[in-house]
Amino acid sequence: MRLRHIPGSEEEIAGSPYVVQNPSEKKGDWKEVFGNENPIEIEVGMGKGRFIMELAFLHPEINYVGIERYPSVLLRGLQKRAGLELDNIYFMCVDAINLGDIFEKGEVQKVYLNFSDPWPKDRHAKRRLTSEEFMAVYDTILxxxxxxxxxxxxxxxxxxxxxxxxxxxxxxxxxxxxLHRSEMGEGNVMTEYEEKFSSKGNPIYKLVAGRA
Known part of the structure; x- marks a missing residue:
């Protein structure tokens, strides 16, 4: 699906206090960004941000970073963020392949991947956010x-x-x-896409992966 570009979205993102500008300069110093030593969790491909903003509201003891590579999509999240009183969430407009340049080893506690682009063609497999290439990136920051x-x-x-x-x-x-008919569904926070798909009766698939 072709994303509709919103004129001025890049400028609005660049001027937003909720977006970390030049995030690679924060590598190893994210505790200073949030002003505390709480654990950090990130969502790669946050879309309009419903999921991660709800998590931030439910868990003030955790710091959250929403990552979205498309300015026009991130802008929708910023519009939602403006009406919320939260001090434990920031956003970045970056490509997830560069996360190793933004976070130090061990700076992140959890990575959320929600309804990522499936990149169905075999030649695009490396672009999938659960590919071996991207899993290696997460390994460098978790x-x-x-x-x-x-x-x-x-x-x-x-x-x-x-x-x-x-x-x-x-x-x-x-x-x-x-997911919605399993024990893993307990306490589940839905994204915009999840609500849409599940309302049509489509099953939602979920996995949790760790190093051991």
């Missing part, structure tokens, strides 16, 4: 106990992920082919 949580409605991408993640040296700790 704590030793850190985990990756992945949700999707795309069965093909999910089955690919069940194979690619172990190939990358990770262990799939738990998974389900029907």
């Amino acid at each position: 704590t030793p106990e850190g985990v990756v949580e992945f949700k999707t409605d795309n069965k093909g991408l999910f089955e690919y992920s069940l194979e690619s993640i172990p190939r990358a040296g990770w262990k799939i700790r738990e998974h389900t082919f029907d």
